[in-house]
Amino acid sequence: MTTNPLLQSGPPGSFYIAPSLPAALDALSDYGAAGATFAGGTWIMRSPIRHEQLKPHYVAIGKIPELSAIRIGTEAIEIGAAVTHAALAAALAGLPEFGVLTAAAGRAANPAIRAMATIGGNLSASAFAAADCVPALLCLDAEVEIASRSDRERISLEQFLKMRSSLAPGRLLTRIVVPRSARRTAHARLPLRQSGDYPVAIVSLAVDVDPANRVQAVRIAVGSIEPVARRWVRLEAALLGHVLDPAQATEVAAELVDEFTGRDSVEVPAWYRVSVLPSLVRRAAIAALGS
Amino acid sequence: MALTLNVNGDRRGFTADPVTPLVDVLREQFHLTGVKPVCREGFCGACMVLVDDRPTLSCLMPAALAQDCEVRTVEGLAANGTLNPIQQALEACDAVQCGMCFPGMVVTLTHLMKATPGATRDDVRSALTGNICRCTGYESIVEAAVRALAAT
Numbered sequence: 001m002t003t004n005p006l007l008q009s010g011p012p013g014s015f016y017i018a019p020s021l022p023a024a025l026d027a028l029s030d031y032g033a034a035g036a037t038f039a040g041g042t043w044i045m046r047s048p049i050r051h052e053q054l055k056p057h058y059v060a061i062g063k064i065p066e067l068s069a070i071r072i073g074t075e076a077i078e079i080g081a082a083v084t085h086a087a088l089a090a091a092l093a094g095l096p097e098f099g100v101l102t103a104a105a106g107r108a109a110n111p112a113i114r115a116m117a118t119i120g121g122n123l124s125a126s127a128f129a130a131a132d133c134v135p136a137l138l139c140l141d142a143e144v145e146i147a148s149r150s151d152r153e154r155i156s157l158e159q160f161l162k163m164r165s166s167l168a169p170g171r172l173l174t175r176i177v178v179p180r181s182a183r184r185t186a187h188a189r190l191p192l193r194q195s196g197d198y199p200v201a202i203v204s205l206a207v208d209v210d211p212a213n214r215v216q217a218v219r220i221a222v223g224s225i226e227p228v229a230r231r232w233v234r235l236e237a238a239l240l241g242h243v244l245d246p247a248q249a250t251e252v253a254a255e256l257v258d259e260f261t262g263r264d265s266v267e268v269p270a271w272y273r274v275s276v277l278p279s280l281v282r283r284a285a286i287a288a289l290g291s
Numbered sequence: 292m293a294l295t296l297n298v299n300g301d302r303r304g305f306t307a308d309p310v311t312p313l314v315d316v317l318r319e320q321f322h323l324t325g326v327k328p329v330c331r332e333g334f335c336g337a338c339m340v341l342v343d344d345r346p347t348l349s350c351l352m353p354a355a356l357a358q359d360c361e362v363r364t365v366e367g368l369a370a371n372g373t374l375n376p377i378q379q380a381l382e383a384c385d386a387v388q389c390g391m392c393f394p395g396m397v398v399t400l401t402h403l404m405k406a407t408p409g410a411t412r413d414d415v416r417s418a419l420t421g422n423i424c425r426c427t428g429y430e431s432i433v434e435a436a437v438r439a440l441a442a443t
């Protein structure tokens with residue numbers, strides 16, 4: 001086995017464990033394009049495998065109390081960007097309206113990854129198409145807060161997904177804000193093995209139904225099919241006002257599924273990802289009705 | 292960058308890039324070759340060690356983040372040379388085949404026994420989700436863990 005070149009002498013990198021948010025923002029601003037945020041590291045540490053250069057400077061945010069907190073309020077929940085998947089799943093376990101997010105955070109990857117990987121990293125890794133928390137948070141109408149040394153702004157997750165790959169140096173995703181409501185939610189994912197793998201396809205669903213199960217409002221997000229997760233607006237429109245019937249929802253999904261162009265990859269061909277979507281819609285509908 | 296790590300009770304300084312994966316430091320600086328870099332992607336679990344008592348994939352942990360932590364590898368799990376209960380059960384059940392996955396299996400299961408003494412067969416399976424074995428089909432490993440749990 002060859003020696004890791006990082007153990008030999010070479011241009012030394014730096015690794016700053018920030019004690020506070022202002023300290024992290026200062027460091028990121030000072031490093032500019034030569035620096036990056038280091039959250040759980042489960043994406044960054046695999047850079048060599050993707051033939052990507054590591055950054056010369058990293059600013060670790062995992063020890064910043066403000067970014068590791070979850071606040072459950074009456075109107076909304078606020079999740080610090082450095083909250084791990086495991087901590088998030090545990091904190092939301094008793095709140096069925098967030099079942100979709102609990103499942104996304106609690107069933108992704110494997111236990112050791114869930115204890116390291118953060119929600120902020122999951123949303124920020126722009127080249128990662130199979131992120132579970134992205135569709136889950138899309139269907140919950142989440143907003144994110146971005147901070148820099150000089151300002152803070154709140155934008156929708158949809159907007160963030162459009163600009164995240166060009167997020168200016170020195171800017172950090174700090175919080176995710178998810179409104180509360182008495183909706184039913186479900187997260188249907190298909191990994192190749194029962195667990196531990198990336199999902200081939202994901203359907204996240206949040207739905208309000210009346211006592212007759214008629215759909216009053218619905219949000220459906222699809223992940224892992226295309227490079228970036230997105231809402232399935234045509235399916236939402238087709239279900240609105242009708243009784244939520246899993247079999248019928250599957251048929252409608254099958255009629256509309258052509259709008260997706262699947263990603264090709266070594267694990268599965270593009271057509272396969274798209275072909276499983278209607279079944280995942282059925283599973284999500286069954287789970288939401290049972291929730 | 293000058294770094295210092297505490298591994299199996301041994302404290303040692305060395306120089307490395309701070310994002311060097313912990314697995315490489317353990318093998319090449321501490322000569323603890325029980326920990327295996329197999330996939331380097333977080334999928335196989337062969338590099339699992341305990342960092343502050345938590346099962347951690349050492350291929351994904353930068354050495355700089357392990358400073359000030361207590362790292363324990365499979366070599367540090369047999370106190371005074373006596374195999375711990377899960378190691379004894381794996382041996383008694385003849386669960387080992389090629390052995391590549393075993394350091395990681397032992398680390399994960401040692402933690403499970405300590406953290407969840409009442410763990411069920413399903414808990415054992417869930418805990419092992421991130422430990423891949425190419426040889427055994429898992430049943431003998433799960434059986435050994437269940438026996439060790441029952442004996443505590």
Ligand SMILES: Cc1cc2nc3c(=O)[nH]c(=O)nc-3n(C[C@H](O)[C@H](O)[C@H](O)COP(=O)(O)OP(=O)(O)OC[C@H]3O[C@@H](n4cnc5c(N)ncnc54)[C@H](O)[C@@H]3O)c2cc1C
Pocket residue numbers: 036037038039040041042043044045081082107108109110113116117118119120121122123124125126130131132133171172173174196197198199332333334
């Ligand atoms: C074996 C394995 C299996 C996996 N399975 C799944 C799965 O089933 N489902 C799933 O969703 N994911 C899965 N993942 C991916 C994992 O969830 C991501 O790697 C993880 O969420 C990234 O988070 P992190 O905290 O480790 O990010 P890091 O690696 O620390 O960072 C990722 C990127 O985001 C940037 N970044 C991080 N935090 C911020 C922030 N707050 N603001 C701005 N930029 C930031 C970093 O600079 C970097 O570019 C798996 C990973 C592994 C290794």
Ligand code: FES
Pocket residue numbers: 327328329330331332333334335336337338339348349350351
């Ligand atoms: S080498 Fe670390 S998980 Fe495979």
Ligand code: FES
Pocket residue numbers: 387388389390391392393423424425426427
């Ligand atoms: S015994 Fe060979 S990989 Fe598990």
